[in-house]
Amino acid sequence: MKEIGNIGFVTPHTYRFDTPIKLQNGHILSQFELIVETYGELNAERNNAVLICHALSGNHHVAGYHHSDDKYPGWWDNMVGPNKPVDTNRFFVVGLNNLGGCHGSSGPLSVNPETNQPYGANFPMVTVKDWVNSQAMLADRLGINQWAAVMGGSLGGMQALQWAIDYPQRLRHALIIASAPKLSTQNIAFNDVARQAILTDPDFCQGQYNQQNTIPRRGLRIARMMGHITYLAEDGLGKKFGRQMQQDNYQYDYNIEFEVESYLRHQGEKFADAFDANSYLLMTKALDYFDPARDYEDDLIKAVQRIEAKTFIASFSSDWRFSPKRSQELLDALVAAKKSVQYIALESANGHDAFLMEDEHYLAAIRIYFNNIAQELA
Amino acid sequence: MKEIGNIGFVTPHTYRFDTPIKLQNGHILSQFELIVETYGELNAERNNAVLICHALSGNHHVAGYHHSDDKYPGWWDNMVGPNKPVDTNRFFVVGLNNLGGCHGSSGPLSVNPETNQPYGANFPMVTVKDWVNSQAMLADRLGINQWAAVMGGSLGGMQALQWAIDYPQRLRHALIIASAPKLSTQNIAFNDVARQAILTDPDFCQGQYNQQNTIPRRGLRIARMMGHITYLAEDGLGKKFGRQMQQDNYQYDYNIEFEVESYLRHQGEKFADAFDANSYLLMTKALDYFDPARDYEDDLIKAVQRIEAKTFIASFSSDWRFSPKRSQELLDALVAAKKSVQYIALESANGHDAFLMEDEHYLAAIRIYFNNIAQELA
Numbered sequence: 001m002k003e004i005g006n007i008g009f010v011t012p013h014t015y016r017f018d019t020p021i022k023l024q025n026g027h028i029l030s031q032f033e034l035i036v037e038t039y040g041e042l043n044a045e046r047n048n049a050v051l052i053c054h055a056l057s058g059n060h061h062v063a064g065y066h067h068s069d070d071k072y073p074g075w076w077d078n079m080v081g082p083n084k085p086v087d088t089n090r091f092f093v094v095g096l097n098n099l100g101g102c103h104g105s106s107g108p109l110s111v112n113p114e115t116n117q118p119y120g121a122n123f124p125m126v127t128v129k130d131w132v133n134s135q136a137m138l139a140d141r142l143g144i145n146q147w148a149a150v151m152g153g154s155l156g157g158m159q160a161l162q163w164a165i166d167y168p169q170r171l172r173h174a175l176i177i178a179s180a181p182k183l184s185t186q187n188i189a190f191n192d193v194a195r196q197a198i199l200t201d202p203d204f205c206q207g208q209y210n211q212q213n214t215i216p217r218r219g220l221r222i223a224r225m226m227g228h229i230t231y232l233a234e235d236g237l238g239k240k241f242g243r244q245m246q247q248d249n250y251q252y253d254y255n256i257e258f259e260v261e262s263y264l265r266h267q268g269e270k271f272a273d274a275f276d277a278n279s280y281l282l283m284t285k286a287l288d289y290f291d292p293a294r295d296y297e298d299d300l301i302k303a304v305q306r307i308e309a310k311t312f313i314a315s316f317s318s319d320w321r322f323s324p325k326r327s328q329e330l331l332d333a334l335v336a337a338k339k340s341v342q343y344i345a346l347e348s349a350n351g352h353d354a355f356l357m358e359d360e361h362y363l364a365a366i367r368i369y370f371n372n373i374a375q376e377l378a
Numbered sequence: 379m380k381e382i383g384n385i386g387f388v389t390p391h392t393y394r395f396d397t398p399i400k401l402q403n404g405h406i407l408s409q410f411e412l413i414v415e416t417y418g419e420l421n422a423e424r425n426n427a428v429l430i431c432h433a434l435s436g437n438h439h440v441a442g443y444h445h446s447d448d449k450y451p452g453w454w455d456n457m458v459g460p461n462k463p464v465d466t467n468r469f470f471v472v473g474l475n476n477l478g479g480c481h482g483s484s485g486p487l488s489v490n491p492e493t494n495q496p497y498g499a500n501f502p503m504v505t506v507k508d509w510v511n512s513q514a515m516l517a518d519r520l521g522i523n524q525w526a527a528v529m530g531g532s533l534g535g536m537q538a539l540q541w542a543i544d545y546p547q548r549l550r551h552a553l554i555i556a557s558a559p560k561l562s563t564q565n566i567a568f569n570d571v572a573r574q575a576i577l578t579d580p581d582f583c584q585g586q587y588n589q590q591n592t593i594p595r596r597g598l599r600i601a602r603m604m605g606h607i608t609y610l611a612e613d614g615l616g617k618k619f620g621r622q623m624q625q626d627n628y629q630y631d632y633n634i635e636f637e638v639e640s641y642l643r644h645q646g647e648k649f650a651d652a653f654d655a656n657s658y659l660l661m662t663k664a665l666d667y668f669d670p671a672r673d674y675e676d677d678l679i680k681a682v683q684r685i686e687a688k689t690f691i692a693s694f695s696s697d698w699r700f701s702p703k704r705s706q707e708l709l710d711a712l713v714a715a716k717k718s719v720q721y722i723a724l725e726s727a728n729g730h731d732a733f734l735m736e737d738e739h740y741l742a743a744i745r746i747y748f749n750n751i752a753q754e755l756a
């Protein structure tokens with residue numbers, strides 16, 4: 001029996017790009033950096049590389065540990081590692097922090113070479129297309145002409161879809177998990193509330209809060225608390241917390257009364273400690289703007305017509321942020337365009353966050369899919 | 379053919395109560411006022427009175443107009459009026475602003491007689507039970523021993539249910555619309571985010587914002603924007619706004635891009651202009667605390683065992699704040715307790731707010747129900 005293990009200790013590496021990149025909004029970044037982690041070995045044929053694209057609050061640290069005192073491994077450690085569904089004994093797996101992020105790639109926290117000041121709110125707005133273009137430059141740098149697969153959940157799945165449309169020759173498989181071909185009205189509405197919470201926080205200081213030695217904590221907290229509710233399902237939330245109280249009797253004040261309040265506020269505080277507000281704002285706009293059909297007369301079938309990769313779609317029954325219906329839209333377009341597509345509709349009580357969680361059927365489906373990709377390599 | 383008309387001009391009336399009321403949290407209000415509107419005439423038998431209970435942001439102004447330049451009539455004008463479903467030619471209809479409200483009844487904006495200062499955040503926390511008790515005192519004052527019906531949507535439906543449990547002899551019908559026997563974990567979670575947005579707004583000033591000549595507008599705006607999304611359904615929102623933009627091209631900034639953002643922000647501003655933050659906080663806590671089964675060993679069947687009124691339950695298919703499943707819970711308990719109950723599960727794309735909207739089947743169902751009540755009077 002094979003040992004299923006953690007990848008162990010990993011060290012990120014920063015790649016610097018001096019070739020200018022023209023962004024979708026017309027802005028040209030004359031130089032930028034991407035922080036990257038890789039797991040496993042690129043084979044001699046250079047055809048076993050897998051790109052993992054992160055979601056709203058993710059980063060390059062996909063699997064393994066940085067330090068012996070790390071409490072948690074990378075965010076998709078249950079998916080990526082030796083003999084795990086994305087098996088690092090067979091695949092060379094690449095994780096990166098997207099442009100505009102706050103974990104080491106060029107973004108609002110970086111110094112603008114033109115002013116020698118941190119960009120802050122002046123970092124240009126980036127889109128999913130921009131991310132894919134920058135990831136293609138990274139692939140060039142790593143000597144990867146064609147990915148075995150590009151894979152992601154949520155906003156990460158959108159990048160996988162955009163890759164398949166924009167660079168049809170450069171990937172053989174696209175895995176689009178808990179995602180959607182564009183945001184719904186409700187999705188956009190929730191994003192706007194989250195942004196308004198941050199933008200109207202007096203500590204936001206027009207985005208130059210770092211120069212003022214402050215952080216828009218209130219806004220980040222509220223944005224994350226609300227977001228967190230929408231990432232979970234009533235089912236899972238109800239099973240975990242129900243109406244459990246911190247004390248036996250109602251307290252009749254505004255302190256924490258129910259356990260779920262304590263949990264949510266903790267999530268809010270953690271996020272406000274860890275995430276940059278300007279990056280958060282940028283990322284939510286990238287979500288809003290994502291709409292690959294827009295370049296093809298608003299016709300998703302036309303947009304996916306370009307795809308040459310085989311596609312794999314997964315959705316989760318209780319995900320109401322990107323519901324199974326949204327995956328079905330993409331499936332329908334791919335079928336109408338006569339593309340190779342597999343779709344698995346998973347049962348889960350864990351809502352949108354299910355794509356990050358342990359689930360036997362989900363992980364088995366991905367494992368089988370990657371086993372098939374591995375056989376193509378042999 | 380009968381003319382279906384608006385009730386015309388109405389004038390609210392304020393009732394002062396000098397009998398102390400003991401609240402559920404132990405606090406005693408030595409005196410209080412309730413602002414009330416009535417429509418139609420109380421008959422000689424005093425048996426045609428209908429109490430309308432309001433939801434989170436409602437008030438006593440149920441139907442008709444106050445002034446000739448009023449833009450809109452009362453909040454349930456499509457339901458209450460001459461020859462409307464709740465027909466004021468036959469019924470004496472009573473609307474009030476609940477205790478703790480901000481539209482004329484005693485609440486945070488009122489002067490505390492003990493200090494001669496506005497209560498502000500010191501107004502005691504009130505519960506659905508407290509509201510029902512104060513409404514029973516109002517019934518006494520109006521000479522109404524038994525309501526023909528007590529009726530409400532959402533938080534208003536909770537009051538109708540509590541009435542039926544706490545004062546079984548004092549109502550013949552309870553109409554519980556788009557409601558639930560208690561909040562779900564997700565409901566509580568959304569309420570906590572809304573409260574946190576207000577409580578952490580620097581302009582909240584520990585609830586004494588009026589003395590500081592300020593208003594926690596930011597918090598109220600965010601609370602309402604988020605709340606508003608949850609009152610509507612993706613279906614309705616999508617049909618109304620879709621991904622319509624204000625300009626043809628993406629602007630790549632944080633100004634309004636999509637129409638739904640404009641709509642939501644407008645709702646937020648309107649609410650911040652009109653609603654008192656302390657009242658809003660109180661009302662959301664009343665929602666959280668509502669759980670009539672709690673007094674009956676957490677057994678809803680036992681709680682409803684006391685009911686003598688006939689009950690009518692209505693739910694709306696796309697209401698995900700208080701989904702049809704929540705109405706079904708109440709239905710199941712009433713059936714198990716062998717009570718008289720009618721349940722209508724309505725199709726609607728309008729989410730939770732459907733209970734306030736024009737809908738032919740919904741209004742017809744209420745009309746038929748009240749026709750039957752009217753026949754009992756004859």
